[in-house]
Amino acid sequence: MSKKENKNPDEVVQEKEYSILNLGPTHPATHGIFQNVLKMDGEIIVEAEPTVGYIHRAFEKLAERRPYAQITPLTDRLNYCSSPINNMGWYMTVEKLLGAKLPKRAEYMRVIIMELARIADHIVCNTVIGQDTGATTGFLYLFQWREKIYDIYENICGARLTTNIGRIGGFDRDWSPKTWQLINDFLEGFPKAFREFTALLERNKIFMDRTINCGPISAEMALSYSFTGPNLRAAGVDYDVRVATPYSSYEDFDFIIPTGKSGDTYDRFMVRQQEMWESLSIIQQAIKKMPKDQPTHADLPDFFLPPKEQVYNNMEALIYHFKIVMGEMDIPKGEVYSCVEGGNGELGFYLISDGGRTPFRLHFRRPCFIYYQAYPEMVKGIMLSDAIITMSSMNVIAGELDA
Amino acid sequence: MSQDTLNKISEKLNQHFGSDVLVAELLYDFPCFTINHTKIHEVLTFLKNDEELNFHFLTDLTGMQTADEKQLGVIYHLHNMMKNIRVRIRTFVDINKPDVPTATDLWPGANWMERETFDFYGVRFKGHPNLKRILNVDEMDIFPMRKEYPLEDQSRDDKSDKMFGR
Numbered sequence: 004m005s006k007k008e009n010k011n012p013d014e015v016v017q018e019k020e021y022s023i024l025n026l027g028p029t030h031p032a033t034h035g036i037f038q039n040v041l042k043m044d045g046e047i048i049v050e051a052e053p054t055v056g057y058i059h060r061a062f063e064k065l066a067e068r069r070p071y072a073q074i075t076p077l078t079d080r081l082n083y084c085s086s087p088i089n090n091m092g093w094y095m096t097v098e099k100l101l102g103a104k105l106p107k108r109a110e111y112m113r114v115i116i117m118e119l120a121r122i123a124d125h126i127v128c129n130t131v132i133g134q135d136t137g138a139t140t141g142f143l144y145l146f147q148w149r150e151k152i153y154d155i156y157e158n159i160c161g162a163r164l165t166t167n168i169g170r171i172g173g174f175d176r177d178w179s180p181k182t183w184q185l186i187n188d189f190l191e192g193f194p195k196a197f198r199e200f201t202a203l204l205e206r207n208k209i210f211m212d213r214t215i216n217c218g219p220i221s222a223e224m225a226l227s228y229s230f231t232g233p234n235l236r237a238a239g240v241d242y243d244v245r246v247a248t249p250y251s252s253y254e255d256f257d258f259i260i261p262t263g264k265s266g267d268t269y270d271r272f273m274v275r276q277q278e279m280w281e282s283l284s285i286i287q288q289a290i291k292k293m294p295k296d297q298p299t300h301a302d303l304p305d306f307f308l309p310p311k312e313q314v315y316n317n318m319e320a321l322i323y324h325f326k327i328v329m330g331e332m333d334i335p336k337g338e339v340y341s342c343v344e345g346g347n348g349e350l351g352f353y354l355i356s357d358g359g360r361t362p363f364r365l366h367f368r369r370p371c372f373i374y375y376q377a378y379p380e381m382v383k384g385i386m387l388s389d390a391i392i393t394m395s396s397m398n399v400i401a402g403e404l405d406a
Numbered sequence: 407m408s409q410d411t412l413n414k415i416s417e418k419l420n421q422h423f424g425s426d427v428l429v430a431e432l433l434y435d436f437p438c439f440t441i442n443h444t445k446i447h448e449v450l451t452f453l454k455n456d457e458e459l460n461f462h463f464l465t466d467l468t469g470m471q472t473a474d475e476k477q478l479g480v481i482y483h484l485h486n487m488m489k490n491i492r493v494r495i496r497t498f499v500d501i502n503k504p505d506v507p508t509a510t511d512l513w514p515g516a517n518w519m520e521r522e523t524f525d526f527y528g529v530r531f532k533g534h535p536n537l538k539r540i541l542n543v544d545e546m547d548i549f550p551m552r553k554e555y556p557l558e559d560q561s562r563d564d565k566s567d568k569m570f571g572r
Contacts, residue, residue, distance in 0.1 A: 056541035063526070064550060068557045099434060229464050229515035240487070247490050339434045340466075340483060340494065351466055353481070357473065366468040368483075376518040405541060 021049055024387075028057050032391045034131060035401030039378075046386050051379040055372075059405040066365040070330020071097050072171060072306065074365070079165035081369060082403040085124035085346040086166045087116045087156065092343035094171045095250055096352040099339045101171075101303065108297035109173035110252040111289045115186065116159070116168060117251070117343075118282040118289075122193075123152045124346030125233075125275040125282075128398040132272050133204055135395045136213050141200045148193050155189065158182040170307060173300030190287060201276065211269060218381045218393030219267040228377040231370050232348025234397055237274045238266030244344040256288045268396040305332040330360050347371050347398055371403040411491055412437040418459060422452060438494040446480075446497045447507040453484060453493070454512055461486050461493060467509065467519035469527040471501070475553050478504045478527050499529070501552075508534040526551035 027038035036057040042050040062077045069077070078089040091113050098105070126149045130142040153163040159182055160168040169175070204210045220230070225238040235242055243260045245253040261277030263270025300307055308327055313320035326332060336358040342351040351368030374397065382390040415437055416430040426449070429440035441449045453461040461484035470479040482495040499506055508531040509516040520531045521540040528549035531537055539546065548555060 056543075059541040061550065064557055226463055227514050229513065242487050247487070337434060338436075338438070340436055340492075342465075349465065351483070353466065353468060353483070355470065363473070364470045366466070366470075366481075368466040368468075372518065372522075373515055376515065 019044065026387075026390075028054075032135060032395075034395060035399065035404070037399070037401055037404060041387070041390075043387070046388075048382050048385060048387060048390055051382050051390070053375065053378055055375070055404050057405065058401055062367065062406045063365055066362055068361055070332070070360050071334065071362070072327070073330060074362070075167050076165065078367075079167055080402050081367060081406060082124070082346055082350070082371070082400045083164060084127045084400060085120040086164065087120040087168045088124075088343060088345045089350060090166060090168050091117055091251065092341070092345065092350050093352060094169060095343065096339060096341040096354050097171045098301070099341050100335060100337050100354060100356055102335075103172055103301045103303050105173055105251075105301045106294075106297045106299070107252060108294050109299045109301065111293050112174055112178065112299060113169070113251045114253065114256070114289045115286050116156075118285045119152050119155060119186075119189075121282045121346055122279050123149050124398075125279050128346075128395070129272055129275050129279075130200070131395045132214070132268065132392060133210070135392045136210060138204065138210065141203050145196065145200050148189070148196055151185070151189050151192070155182060155185045158185055170300065172303040172306050173298070175300070175307065177299050186286070186290070190283065190290075194283065197279065205273070205276065214269040214272060214392065214396070215267060216265070217268040217389045218385065218396070219265050220377065220381055221266060224377070224380075225266060225374075228374060230348070230374045230377070232345065233274045233278065234266070234271055234374055235348065236260060237263035237270035239264050244342055244349050248342070250341075250343060255292065256285050258285050268392055271396040332360070334358060334360070342368065345370060347400065347403065348374070367406055369403045369406055371399050372406070375399050375404060408432075408435075415439075415459060415493060418456065419449065419452075423449060433494075436492060436494050438496065440496045440498070443497045443499045443506060446495070447509070449495065450482065450484075450509055450512055453495070459486065460488065461491075463487055464509065464513040464515055464519075465492070467516055467523065469523035469529050469551070471527060471551070471553050472498065476501055478529050480506050480523065480529055482509070504529045505532055506530070507532050510534055525549075528552070 021042045021044055024041040024043050026041055027033045028036050038054040040052045041048050066074050066077060075090055075093055078093045079086040081089050126145050130145045133141040156166050156168060157163050159178055160166055220238055222238040222240050225235050226240065239262055241260045241262050246260060258281045261274050263274050304323060309320035309323050314324045334356050336356055338355045340351060340353045342349050348370030350370060353366040354362055355364040357363040381393055409432060412430065412432045419427045419439065423445055426442040426445040427439055428442060431438050453459055463485040465483040465485045468481050470481060472479060477498045478501050479496055479498045483492060485492050506529055508520060518540060520534055521537060523529050524531060524537055525539045525542050526549060
């Protein structure tokens with residue numbers, strides 16, 4: 004007879020057995036390379052432990068050996084769903100260090116391209132929420148329009164995903180009539196498609212039942228976890244960098260900051276939906292107010308390649324051409340922090356320059372990395388399928404998470 | 407953010423911490439304070455809980471190494487969203503004894519940012535609940551962002567770049 008049988012049955016403590024589930028590192032539902040080790044009680048999550056760093060590329064270290072213009076391609080690869088915002092954020096950091104003043108035209112052009120990028124970013128996030136709840140149509144339908152935004156990027160700079168768009172100080176050249184045509188086509192065609200997507204999901208009973216009260220976060224908790232962007236606004240805090248510390252002439256435009264109430268998946272979805280309408284309105288205002296006959300870049304000869312015919316015929320232009328390409332420009336000493344409202348929140352650049360050709364220290368404040376740490380707390384006690392849509396509504400982008 | 411804001415915060419900090427506020431300066435519209443590392447936690451608590459200053463939001467926490475390679479720095483960016491005032495707090499510790507008290511008790515969001523700083527620079531945050539590497543592999547035995555580890559092997563001669571002086 005074993006010892007167990009001798010025991011009084013009342014004294015036996017029933018130990019619950021949990022199962023461990025590996026969600027990721029490569030799982031189709033995580034939309035990126037990061038792992039969650041979940042401790043499961045049936046279908047309920049008891050504990051989650053995220054592991055990040057699978058695509059860590061040491062950008063902060065790489066940046067310490069690159070001239071300023073060559074750091075832009077690194078920023079492309081942070082939040083690759085909205086690379087232009089990252090590019091512009093980096094340019095503005097350097098411009099702040101240099102004390103450059105941009106003409107209004109360049110700033111408005113930046114606003115247009117940043118708002119297009121925001122729409123592209125939010126399209127990815129919101130259609131993927133639909134996809135994860137079982138509505139594939141919206142995903143395929145709106146992605147056509149994301150492609151049209153990429154056509155606009157392509158017409159401006161030649162690249163689609165990792166854009167490297169513009170230059171420190173503005174744009175390298177004015178946009179072609181074709182680009183303006185594409186932007187106008189987008190502004191005309193997108194609202195119709197977007198309205199259909201809205202009709203498909205926003206008041207859809209199945210979708211609402213699925214997302215309301217799923218993965219909520221309170222405003223206090225969101226603030227203590229340093230949330231920013233749509234996720235913080237969904238919890239009810241109306242903080243938007245574009246309004247709090249306007250950059251690139253955002254103060255000239257009239258727009259509202261949509262906020263939610265409960266910070267659940269539905270609120271995050273709705274905040275992004277509203278933001279896309281606001282972005283469309285900002286683009287229209289920018290086109291309307293766009294000053295004509297102004298240069299598209301600041302007076303910063305150190306960062307603009309001189310025209311080719313001058314490079315071939317003129318000594319000074321040739322010298323400048325080589326200095327710029329080799330990155331041998333004079334940079335003032337200084338320490339700046341500059342931030343923009345990225346697709347996911349406050350994207351900050353903390354730059355220390357010692358006057359050398361490369362930054363002494365460059366730190367990216369990546370909103371994803373900071374708010375993803377609240378994920379274990381948000382999914383505690385909810386079902387696995389809810390945890391998946393909570394993650395997709397938080398819009399965790401692996402590139403930004405790992406830098 | 408202007409000189410007035412700097413003066414106001416500076417006055418309050420000096421009143422409470424006196425000589426532990428080593429430097430107060432305005433760097434590109436950003437009030438910036440260097441604090442003695444023994445008092446950093448008290449200063450952060452004060453800035454967060456003081457009713458008038460109310461820096462309730464930790465925007466960013468990161469590390470750095472000074473140019474002489476003898477000290478490590480920890481940089482906090484705090485934000486008062488209601489008044490829209492930001493402040494930068496810096497503290498420096500000796501590289502051989504890089505102990506800084508954790509800020510996770512004030513802001514749970516400091517958790518991963520401190521882990522990242524530990525991962526990159528080896529700053530040991532005392533009292534941190536789970537201080538281990540986050541982006542690099544656990545087996546790594548160096549702190550890669552320190553200046554003693556140059557990005558490329560300097561002894562390589564297949565990538566000689568004498569022409570442009572690098």
